[in-house]
Amino acid sequence: xxxxxxxxxxxxxxxxxxxxxxxxxxxxxxxxxxxxxxxxxxxxxxxxxxxxxxxxxxxxxxxxxxxxxxxxxxxxxxxxxxxxxxxxxxxxxxxxxxxxxxxxxxxxxxxxxxxxxxxxxxxxxxxxxxxxxxxxxxxxxxxxxxxxxxxxxxxxxxxxxxxxxxxxxxxxxxxxxxxxxxxxxxxxxxxxxxxxxxxxxxxxxxxxxxxxxxxxxxxxxxxxxxxxxxxxxxxxxxxxxxxxxxxxxxxxxxxxxxxxxxxxxxxxxxxxxxxxxxxxxxxxxxxxxxxxxxxxxxxxxxxxxxxxxxxxxxxxxxxxxxxxxxxxxxxxxxxxxxxxxxxxxxxxxxxxxxxxxxxxxxxxxxxxxxxxxxxxxxxx
Numbered sequence: 001x002x003x004x005x006x007x008x009x010x011x012x013x014x015x016x017x018x019x020x021x022x023x024x025x026x027x028x029x030x031x032x033x034x035x036x037x038x039x040x041x042x043x044x045x046x047x048x049x050x051x052x053x054x055x056x057x058x059x060x061x062x063x064x065x066x067x068x069x070x071x072x073x074x075x076x077x078x079x080x081x082x083x084x085x086x087x088x089x090x091x092x093x094x095x096x097x098x099x100x101x102x103x104x105x106x107x108x109x110x111x112x113x114x115x116x117x118x119x120x121x122x123x124x125x126x127x128x129x130x131x132x133x134x135x136x137x138x139x140x141x142x143x144x145x146x147x148x149x150x151x152x153x154x155x156x157x158x159x160x161x162x163x164x165x166x167x168x169x170x171x172x173x174x175x176x177x178x179x180x181x182x183x184x185x186x187x188x189x190x191x192x193x194x195x196x197x198x199x200x201x202x203x204x205x206x207x208x209x210x211x212x213x214x215x216x217x218x219x220x221x222x223x224x225x226x227x228x229x230x231x232x233x234x235x236x237x238x239x240x241x242x243x244x245x246x247x248x249x250x251x252x253x254x255x256x257x258x259x260x261x262x263x264x265x266x267x268x269x270x271x272x273x274x275x276x277x278x279x280x281x282x283x284x285x286x287x288x289x290x291x292x293x294x295x296x297x298x299x300x301x302x303x304x305x306x307x308x309x310x311x312x313x314x315x316x317x318x319x320x321x322x323x324x325x326x327x328x329x330x331x332x333x334x335x336x337x338x339x340x341x342x343x344x345x346x347x348x349x350x351x352x353x354x355x356x357x358x359x360x361x362x363x364x365x366x367x368x369x370x371x372x373x374x375x376x377x378x379x380x
Contacts, residue, residue, distance in 0.1 A: 051107070242295065
């Protein structure tokens with residue numbers, strides 16, 4: 001039986017995971033800058049996000065295996081150094097093939113780093129609270145970075161500046177890995193059957209739909225703002241406010257989430273997310289309205305995510321199903337932006353908002369109907 005990790009190990013692991021996922025917070029800036037500088041085409045944005053997300057999923061699975069076989073320090077330190085090198089390499093790259101290959105390798109490294117955080121969180125008593133704290137820390141780092149990027153110049157371009165910032169964060173993760181214990185390992189795998197039931201599979205799919213819908217908006221948000229005539233400084237303000245609202249949402253969920261019903265809260269939040277995604281289209285020429293909707297959208301983003309873990313634990317008290325939640329969430333974040341890219345390529349950037357609104361409505365319907373699957377499992 002593995003002992004719970006110490007607070008120091010949990011804090012170090014959260015820092016490493018936050019550095020690894022910093023890219024998610026600056027994706028709109030990075031991808032928008034790449035399009036603006038002619039490095040990739042607008043319709044390729046969703047595909048690039050998909051490639052990196054899939055790589056993170058695969059990297060997290062590989063990272064868990066590596067942590068079982070090798071010590072945490074060499075695995076995590078090595079992944080941080082590889083990630084830093086890939087970000088530095090990309091500063092002068094152009095063309096979808098080269099950039100996609102580089103982001104795939106970067107995503108694998110990011111996944112390995114995140115595996116460290118997932119293992120540490122899985123070995124604490126209150127998993128939901130630790131997850132919410134991780135969400136808050138990573139998002140706060142993303143908010144500060146997104147707000148600062150328009151005003152700093154580390155490279156010869158906006159793309160170069162963003163990538164150099166990501167490289168610095170990767171190096172921080174590599175150094176932090178030296179403070180990890182040698183035996184940071186996941187719990188032994190459970191070979192019993194029944195980890196995934198129809199009800200838990202529906203909940204896992206719902207988690208993927210939610211984050212996939214969110215990332216579909218987030219991937220095109222920077223381009224959408226530029227298309228409506230807003231300068232990069234306004235883009236940085238809108239994104240940073242959205243990220244700050246995410247921190248508030250995560251902290252609110254950590255503080256009050258246990259008092260709310262999981263499935264019903266997810267339904268309400270999915271409807272609110274759908275409304276905010278569509279509302280962007282109606283306030284596109286009103287700067288203050290865009291900022292207000294960005295705050296609403298960001299709040300529900302991280303406020304909602306911890307409830308999926310609670311919903312899965314209700315369905316499967318053994319907590320075996322909840323181990324798959326990250327893979328499903330990142331899988332949704334990988335797949336849905338590519339589908340959104342098809343809509344954007346056929347119509348305009350506005351189609352990403354409409355697409356995401358539809359995804360959130362599907363999630364609300366799925367969560368509502370899943371109560372019957374849960375009831376069917378109850379005796380009597």
